[in-house]
Amino acid sequence: KAGVTQTPRYLIKTRGQQVTLSCSPISGHRSVSWYQQTPGQGLQFLFEYFSETQRNKGNFPGRFSGRQFSNSRSEMNVSTLELGDSALYLCASSLDGGRNYEQYFGPGTRLTVT
Amino acid sequence: DAKTTQPNSMESNEEEPVHLPCNHSTISGTDYIHWYRQLPSQGPEYVIHGLTSNVNNRMASLAIAEDRKSSTLILHRATLRDAAVYYCIRAIMIYNQGGKLIFGQGTELSVKP
Numbered sequence: 001k002a003g004v005t006q007t008p009r010y011l012i013k014t015r016g017q018q019v020t021l022s023c024s025p026i027s028g029h030r031s032v033s034w035y036q037q038t039p040g041q042g043l044q045f046l047f048e049y050f051s052e053t054q055r056n057k058g059n060f061p062g063r064f065s066g067r068q069f070s071n072s073r074s075e076m077n078v079s080t081l082e083l084g085d086s087a088l089y090l091c092a093s094s095l096d097g098g099r100n101y102e103q104y105f106g107p108g109t110r111l112t113v114t
Numbered sequence: 115d116a117k118t119t120q121p122n123s124m125e126s127n128e129e130e131p132v133h134l135p136c137n138h139s140t141i142s143g144t145d146y147i148h149w150y151r152q153l154p155s156q157g158p159e160y161v162i163h164g165l166t167s168n169v170n171n172r173m174a175s176l177a178i179a180e181d182r183k184s185s186t187l188i189l190h191r192a193t194l195r196d197a198a199v200y201y202c203i204r205a206i207m208i209y210n211q212g213g214k215l216i217f218g219q220g221t222e223l224s225v226k227p
Contacts, residue, residue, distance in 0.1 A: 004157075033214065043158070043201070043217035056214050090157050100146055100165075100205075103215065105157030 002026065004093050004106035012112045018079040021109045025072050025093030031055075032074040033103060034066060037088040046089075049074050050096075078111075086113045116140040118202040118218035126192045128227050134187040136202030136218065141182055146205040148215060149176065149187045151198040158201060161187065197225045 005024045013019050025032050033056075034046040045058040049068035066076040072093070078085055088110050092103035119137040126132040138147065146165050150158040162169055162176045164185075169176040175188040189196055199220040207213050 035215075035217075042219050045214045045216065048214060058214065092157070100163070102148075102160040102163065104160070105150075107155075107157050
């Protein structure tokens with residue numbers, strides 16, 4: 001069974017630009033969650049999508065958004081990039097997304113904002 | 115959401131057991147405790163999770179205190195491949211559906227041959 005894939009793996013953008021990251025979950029998984037990892041803040045929950053609907057959201061500004069398609073693939077978008085958005089963005093998929101289910105993480109997209 | 119508390123780093127010898135502690139004194143009755151580990155340049159990998167009872171799987175054991183304010187991840191025989199950052203996580207329920215993982219800062223485990 002193929003794992004979670006994320007594209008692109010590396011990205012360099014300049015301040016003010018926007019970026020779209022993509023995540024393909026494990027086949028059959030309906031929940032996709034996104035996390036931001038930085039050296040200072042560690043891993044922080046961004047949002048979760050389930051059956052094309054955003055079900056949960058973390059404490060991030062509205063510049064961070066996402067969507068999920070009917071095949072469960074998900075994208076996240078960051079508009080008006082700031083230097084502080086430089087981070088590793090991880091997506092994770094699970095069957096249901098509930099707290100009693102394990103999540104499978106992708107390798108992440110390393111975003112650098114200059 | 116309150117995070118869990120873990121030691122920043124721990125050392126172990128190869129083939130010896132390792133006990134990784136975690137404090138989650140503000141945990142609610144519906145939160146699950148998850149453990150994940152992360153190797154360099156990889157995403158986190160699921161290790162184990164539980165609610166109240168001790169849990170075992172092929173990778174590790176999870177011992178949860180009776181009051182649920184702390185837990186311990188036990189690696190029975192550490193190998194060099196177990197060197198990683200281990201995260202103790204609260205998996206919280208949101209509005210009776212779904213959930214999210216609240217990561218602590220993690221414990222960096224080094225294993226000496």
